[in-house]
Amino acid sequence: MSLVQKNTSEASKWYLPGILGGLTITGKHMLKNLFNRKQMITLNYPEEKYEYSPRFKGNHVLTVKKDGSLRCTACMLCATNCPAECITILAAEHEDPTVEKYPIKYEIDILRCVFCGFCEEACPVDAVRMGPEWQTPAINGGNFQYGIEYLAYRPQLKGGILTVVDDEERHKSGI
Ligand code: SF4
């Protein structure tokens, strides 16, 4: 038996009832939206923006220590764990012997990122987090290579997001 049922009634041969029926439904929705804007499903983007959950995993943030320097120790765990292979890190020795390596280059190719959150999960020192930002417009490909300046110090972060892993506490715990 065919799953497609053809309407062969006499009324279906006339277009006008169908058009009027369609217009009635559209008109009903229009009036409902005009008089009950709170229940309107669509948003007037970009004037109105959707509020995502605080757990939303958006653009990356490199956290900073109390002195404003990067928390990242360039251990490469995030880059190794990244399924899209979009994190590039270049490590260097720090002049302060109490500080391990640090990244002189930390870059995320955001166009390859799949926003899986594995980098955040892999990081042992809360150095990389995924924040609430999800709008990433740019006018050329180069703007989608996020470097340290953007990841840690972009204006939206207002001076940088403080890490929860303190150096003194870490050393006391032997890590
Ligand atoms: S969110 Fe996933 S794909 Fe994106 S940088 Fe992190 S690990 Fe890689």
Ligand code: SF4
């Ligand atoms: S962000 Fe975390 S996991 Fe990635 S290199 Fe830095 S310290 Fe290691």
